[in-house]
Amino acid sequence: MRVFRCVSKLKTTTIQHIAWKPTSIRRLPTTGKHLCLILQEDGLLISGDHVLNGSTTVVDPPDGHMGDYLASLDKLVVACKQWRVQFILPAHGYVLGNLWAEPYSAIDCIERLKAHRLKREDKVRRAMQALPQGSLQDWLPLAYDDVPQTLWPVALRSLQAHVERQREAAAEASSRAIGRRETSGASDIPASSARAPERQVWRRWRNIGFPIQWRGLPCPPSP
Numbered sequence: 566m567r568v569f570r571c572v573s574k575l576k577t578t579t580i581q582h583i584a585w586k587p588t589s590i591r592r593l594p595t596t597g598k599h600l601c602l603i604l605q606e607d608g609l610l611i612s613g614d615h616v617l618n619g620s621t622t623v624v625d626p627p628d629g630h631m632g633d634y635l636a637s638l639d640k641l642v643v644a645c646k647q648w649r650v651q652f653i654l655p656a657h658g659y660v661l662g663n664l665w666a667e668p669y670s671a672i673d674c675i676e677r678l679k680a681h682r683l684k685r686e687d688k689v690r691r692a693m694q695a696l697p698q699g700s701l702q703d704w705l706p707l708a709y710d711d712v713p714q715t716l717w718p719v720a721l722r723s724l725q726a727h728v729e730r731q732r733e734a735a736a737e738a739s740s741r742a743i744g745r746r747e748t749s750g751a752s753d754i755p756a757s758s759a760r761a762p763e764r765q766v767w768r769r770w771r772n773i774g775f776p777i778q779w780r781g782l783p784c785p786p787s788p
Contacts, residue, residue: 599614599615600613601615603650608665609653610644610645612641612654612655612656613655614656615641616638616653616655616675617655618661619658619659620657620658621678621682621723623719623722624722624723624726626725626729629722630726630729631682631727631729632733635679635682635683638675638678638679638682641675642672642675645671646672649665650672651670653671686730686731689708689728690731693728693731702721704728705717705724
């Protein structure tokens with residue numbers, strides 16, 4: 566019986582005398598249900614469209630998510646180390662990999678693919694910084710200037726995935742910064758400063774003869 570391991574569910578299923586354990590990586594390239602299989606006894610990774618030879622996988626939102634895709638490459642590296650995978654069988658292109666621990670091994674190919682994605686993401690970031698009010702169409706020529714224009718319509722889909730990842734990271738960083746300010750801010754503000762806006766309100770209204778209360782605020786003492 567040949568054993569396949571699918572690289573979140575761990576249960577053994579037998580199909581036509583082939584036992585395999587799915588450990589699905591969610592939200593992969595063009596479909597959120599994409600799976601990779603490892604043939605344990607032969608040290609082979611059947612990558613489908615997840616890792617290709619001669620081209621990069623299109624990560625197409627909303628089903629495809631760039632953050633999940635990059636994380637899944639790390640999962641593949643771990644799985645390849647665990648099962649000593651030497652070669653990758655992609656859905657398109659020639660076989661990738663080399664003998665275990667040799668240059669251009671399966672692990673090396675996956676790590677190079679991730680490095681390429683991160684390098685592209687850096688170009689996307691710089692394009693967004695150069696044209697902060699721009700659109701995907703404006704950023705595309707800057708981020709993919711090394712890609713033939715005939716491929717730009719396809720590249721546009723991965724560009725959107727990169728942009729969404731950048732915006733998610735910025736929103737998360739902003740949320741953390743606000744949380745830190747809220748945690749430390751109250752104890753750092755002197756009592757006199759905390760009442761300053763209230764005093765300003767009352768100075769303004771007292772000048773026009775509105776002395777006691779405004780919107781339920783107590784009348785502050787004169788400075």
